[in-house]
Amino acid sequence: MNFSxxxxxxxAGGDGTRLRPLTRLISHxxxxxxxxxxxQGSSLLAQxxxxxxxxIAPERTVYAVVKAHERFYKSELTDVKPSRxxxxxxxxxxxxxIIYALLRVICSDADATVGFFPSDHYxxxxxRFVAAVKSAVHIVQEDAERLxxxxxxxxxxEVEYGWIERGTSLKNRFARPLFRVNRFWEKPSLRGAxxxxxxxxxxNTFVMIGRAKTFLDALRSTVPDVLGAFDAAMxxxxxxxxxxxxxNLYKSLDAGDFSQQVLSLCTDRLAVLHLAGVDWSDxxxxxxxxxxMVRAGLRFEWxxxxxxxxxxxx
Numbered sequence: 001m002n003f004s005x006x007x008x009x010x011x012a013g014g015d016g017t018r019l020r021p022l023t024r025l026i027s028h029x030x031x032x033x034x035x036x037x038x039x040q041g042s043s044l045l046a047q048x049x050x051x052x053x054x055x056i057a058p059e060r061t062v063y064a065v066v067k068a069h070e071r072f073y074k075s076e077l078t079d080v081k082p083s084r085x086x087x088x089x090x091x092x093x094x095x096x097x098i099i100y101a102l103l104r105v106i107c108s109d110a111d112a113t114v115g116f117f118p119s120d121h122y123x124x125x126x127x128r129f130v131a132a133v134k135s136a137v138h139i140v141q142e143d144a145e146r147l148x149x150x151x152x153x154x155x156x157x158e159v160e161y162g163w164i165e166r167g168t169s170l171k172n173r174f175a176r177p178l179f180r181v182n183r184f185w186e187k188p189s190l191r192g193a194x195x196x197x198x199x200x201x202x203x204n205t206f207v208m209i210g211r212a213k214t215f216l217d218a219l220r221s222t223v224p225d226v227l228g229a230f231d232a233a234m235x236x237x238x239x240x241x242x243x244x245x246x247x248n249l250y251k252s253l254d255a256g257d258f259s260q261q262v263l264s265l266c267t268d269r270l271a272v273l274h275l276a277g278v279d280w281s282d283x284x285x286x287x288x289x290x291x292x293m294v295r296a297g298l299r300f301e302w303x304x305x306x307x308x309x310x311x312x313x314x
Contacts, residue, residue: 008056009101012119013066022286034119035072055133064101095256115209124279136209147210151202151272152280157193162204177274184264
């Protein structure tokens with residue numbers, strides 16, 4: 001069976017408020033973390049692009065951004081066709097970002113295979129990440145009803161991450177460690193995280209790969225009203241990069257989290273691919289960034305006072 005080349009959607013619309021003390025210190029402005037050169041001399045978005053280019057063609061990569069961040073992403077994406085940039089009128093969370101970008105890809109490729117990739121994560125072993133993405137693409141192209149989530153091997157009992165309780169092993173011809181998903185757990189207590197660590201659960205990287213139609217089926221079964229609103233609005237889509245209907249639609253939307261609203265409710269469609277031997281981090285807090293840099297042997301010179309609550313500073 002022949003398949004079209006996969007698409008990548010890079011999610012770059014977050015506000016990065018928890019990391020604001022650090023990004024403000026580095027860039028001297030209020031840019032979100034994905035547009036900040038936190039380490040290795042380039043922004044997290046640039047590092048995401050470079051990493052992903054080894055797995056999915058850059059010309060088939062789409063960027064979900066927010067209009068308010070235009071002054072930051074404009075210079076980052078000068079080499080990207082405007083049609084590959086999905087500009088959201090506001091940040092309404094990952095559910096809306098995923099739906100909007102997905103429907104835009106479907107306009108170009110109705111039978112697309114699509115991967116979603118956060119723009120603010122760290123991988124110490126890029127080549128293993130790339131290999132896992134390629135395997136996940138092949139898996140979902142052969143099993144059209146399956147959505148594959150990449151699960152990182154946990155290093156400690158993290159309470160700020162989502163956890164994936166894996167089930168029975170799923171055979172695949174790529175000999176990848178692939179499992180059914182029993183349940184998602186979002187930001188558990190310390191006691192819960194310790195239990196998940198002992199049970200061999202995995203961290204949810206929020207990297208998801210599947211057929212576009214399968215994502216739509218999952219959305220219809222979990223957030224039909226939100227998908228329906230986008231479906232109705234997209235009927236007016238005529239190629240405008242910032243259509244008026246999008247502004248009106250986003251005013252009516254509530255913020256939504258895809259992991260909670262969709263993934264946790266459709267585990268029967270999911271498989272988790274174990275990213276064994278990959279050091280992964282969601283760079284969501286200054287302390288986590290510093291810990292990641294220490295593990296990677298990277299230098300940093302950040303005043304600790306920058307991370308203290310204002311009331312505790314002299």
